[in-house]
Amino acid sequence: MGAVASDDAALVAAAAKGDADAFRTLVDRHLSSVLAVARRMLRDDAEAEDVAQETLLRLWRSADGLDVGAMGLRPWLRRVVSNLCVDRMRSGKRLTVVEELPERAEPATQHTSLEAQDASRRVDAALKALPDRQRTALTLFHYEGLSQVEVGQIMGISDEAVESLLARARRSLKAALREELQELLSDNPPE
Amino acid sequence: MTKNNKQVADREALERLLEIYGADRTRWPARERLRFASVISDDDAASHMLAEAQALDTLLDRASRPSDAAVEALKDRIMAAAMREPPAKVSVATRPAASIRPAASVTSIWSRRRVLPAIAPRFAEWPAAAVLAASLVVGVMLGSAGTFDATMSQMAQVAGLQSAAPDSAGTVDSAQLALGDEIDSQYQYEDLL
Numbered sequence: 001m002g003a004v005a006s007d008d009a010a011l012v013a014a015a016a017k018g019d020a021d022a023f024r025t026l027v028d029r030h031l032s033s034v035l036a037v038a039r040r041m042l043r044d045d046a047e048a049e050d051v052a053q054e055t056l057l058r059l060w061r062s063a064d065g066l067d068v069g070a071m072g073l074r075p076w077l078r079r080v081v082s083n084l085c086v087d088r089m090r091s092g093k094r095l096t097v098v099e100e101l102p103e104r105a106e107p108a109t110q111h112t113s114l115e116a117q118d119a120s121r122r123v124d125a126a127l128k129a130l131p132d133r134q135r136t137a138l139t140l141f142h143y144e145g146l147s148q149v150e151v152g153q154i155m156g157i158s159d160e161a162v163e164s165l166l167a168r169a170r171r172s173l174k175a176a177l178r179e180e181l182q183e184l185l186s187d188n189p190p191e
Numbered sequence: 192m193t194k195n196n197k198q199v200a201d202r203e204a205l206e207r208l209l210e211i212y213g214a215d216r217t218r219w220p221a222r223e224r225l226r227f228a229s230v231i232s233d234d235d236a237a238s239h240m241l242a243e244a245q246a247l248d249t250l251l252d253r254a255s256r257p258s259d260a261a262v263e264a265l266k267d268r269i270m271a272a273a274m275r276e277p278p279a280k281v282s283v284a285t286r287p288a289a290s291i292r293p294a295a296s297v298t299s300i301w302s303r304r305r306v307l308p309a310i311a312p313r314f315a316e317w318p319a320a321a322v323l324a325a326s327l328v329v330g331v332m333l334g335s336a337g338t339f340d341a342t343m344s345q346m347a348q349v350a351g352l353q354s355a356a357p358d359s360a361g362t363v364d365s366a367q368l369a370l371g372d373e374i375d376s377q378y379q380y381e382d383l384l
Contacts, residue, residue: 018277020270020273020274023270023273024266024270027266027269027270028266031262031265031266031269032256032257032262035257035261035262035265036256036257039257040254045257045261049261049265052265052269053265053268053269053272056269056273057269057272057273057276060273060276061276116253117255119250119253120253120254120255121255123250123251123253123254123255124254124255127251127254138251141218142213142248142251143251143254148211163211166210166211166212167207167210167211170209170210170211170213170244170247171210173247173250173251174243174247177247177250180250181243181246181247181250184246184249184250185242185243185246188242188246
């Protein structure tokens with residue numbers, strides 16, 4: 001077990017005994033990635049925050065007896081948040097889908113130029129325009145690094161169906177981001 | 192298969208592979224990695240397809256992440272919600288004071304309800320049943336001893352429906368007792384007329 005995994009295990013054990021500081025450390029460590037998955041899968045920021053909160057609260061509730069694997073807590077959290085998102089999409093209890101990105105409160109820094117922010121917005125919009133299942137498959141495979149089999153297990157579909165969803169998602173994104181792709185390719189032509 | 196046909200088939204297969212797995216070859220199935228290693232190095236069109244897929248992956252990685260302010264605010268909400276509920280199977284003794292629910296009244300009521308059946312004997316209802324049975328026996332005895340009529344007669348006298356004179360001593364219709372109030376109010380109404 002790696003250092004992070006064993007640290008996660010120790011924090012989970014402490015949280016199971018009611019140690020609020022240990023739980024806060026786990027929240028600090030994992031919330032961003034949990035929220036990122038939820039945002040990409042659900043498109044709606046408020047709904048994504050609800051799901052991220054529920055995911056971490058499930059950790060708090062079930063910390064006692066939770067078996068933290070060799071990869072740490074992240075696989076468990078990823079599975080929980082993914083399942084919650086899939087459940088929401090299936091149940092139809094979706095909030096209004098926001099097609100346009102809300103204005104970001106984060107001020108521009110040296111590292112995030114306006115141009116980069118604009119590119120992020122276009123990519124976000126293209127991702128949000130994907131059908132739910134395509135976006136879910138792409139989120140789990142590309143952003144979360146899950147295998148095709150794992151994606152299929154979470155979504156409850158076959159490997160072939162996962163392949164089909166991924167292929168259609170990338171085709172749609174290529175069409176939606178054609179200009180950005182050309183810019184990138186002209187900046188970095190293939191050798 | 193001619194060389195051209197094989198090239199076309201390879202490109203189509205590579206395009207499909209890139210659409211599914213993206214440009215990161217470590218994500219490709221091992222067999223496909225081996226198959227396309229030489230195709231990409233030998234065919235410019237295949238190489239260009241890989242570059243396009245890499246550009247798409249790069250763009251996907253530019254998707255925005257949640258702002259720090261939003262994440263921090265959410266952390267606080269999660270901690271507040273967590274402190275309102277204890278983690279599973281945690282004894283109060285080991286829980287820090289901050290995480291103990293401040294309002295324990297509802298909890299204590301429920302815990303009392305859960306504890307009571309354990310403390311109280313299983314046949315706690317017996318005294319009530321005994322009183323009910325005793326009432327029944329006393330009622331039967333009074334009825335059979337004829338004291339009921341005497342009691343009714345006394346009640347009728349108190350209510351003024353029967354005089355205490357010996358000539359009027361007799362049975363009294365119990366329905367009269369029940370109608371006593373109505374009869375009184377009827378007399379009052381007739382007086383007004």
